[in-house]
Amino acid sequence: MNLDLDISDILPSTATRHHTRPPLMRLTCAGKRYDQGSGSRDALHSVDLDIQRGEFAAIVGPSGSGKSALIKMLGLLEAPTSGGYRFQGVPEQSLSADQRLWLRRRFFGFVPQEFNLLRSTSLLGNVALPLMYRGLSAERCQTAAMRALCLVGLGDCGHKMPDELGSIAHGKAGIARALVSNPSVLLVDQASRTSDQPLCADIGTLLRTLNTEHLITVVLVTRNDSASAWAQRTVSLNGGAVERDIRRSAASALH
């Protein structure tokens, strides 16, 4: 799979259809209903949300408020069951499974709630893994993995095994693994070991640096609102709906 292509190469009509640039991500009256054995559950309802290129947005809310469902929709991992989602103006319903996969790989880095590092593999090997799965050459995988480890400040730790490192380094390695394909959007689901832990300053500062210096759009999910110290915008979810959406000037955010 060629990671160097752009969205207009795979979906040519999108380049010409819009006179003005659409938002990077746009949810319109989006809902997510999960069918369960005993019935169904609405994880999200009627969510209207635009995320612009270059933003650092925190999604906060109590457990079960729909944060993971939201971030999975933004990253094209799951589709809304009502309303719509457009990525760079492209309606997600119009995408084939291959196009969806290509867009995910080309544009998104996803840091899941559990970092899931392989204990028997070095940090470099762990970070290289997504590219290995895509069949890239070992040399290209190693170079990209080392670059990603340097970006998160773990350039000296590539040879170490996960068990030799603490929880903050694990978090950073999870972020490095998401950065290895050079994404323009980083989606981070809960960047702390336990959901009650506040976002640690090291990770908050790292995400802020990736956003301001490397121009990566960041969407960070946390259960508590400690992330608002680093993000420019805090979207609060409650019961699957957006309760508040607060932006503040870049000058007041911590660096």
Ligand code: ADP
């Ligand atoms: P949060 O990340 O804020 O804790 P989630 O987005 O994981 O919340 O979940 C929102 C609601 O949707 C919860 O009530 C959860 O039980 C339900 N839910 C999430 N994923 C599934 C699923 N795969 N199947 C059924 N229900 C789900």
Ligand code: MG
């Ligand atoms: Mg969650």
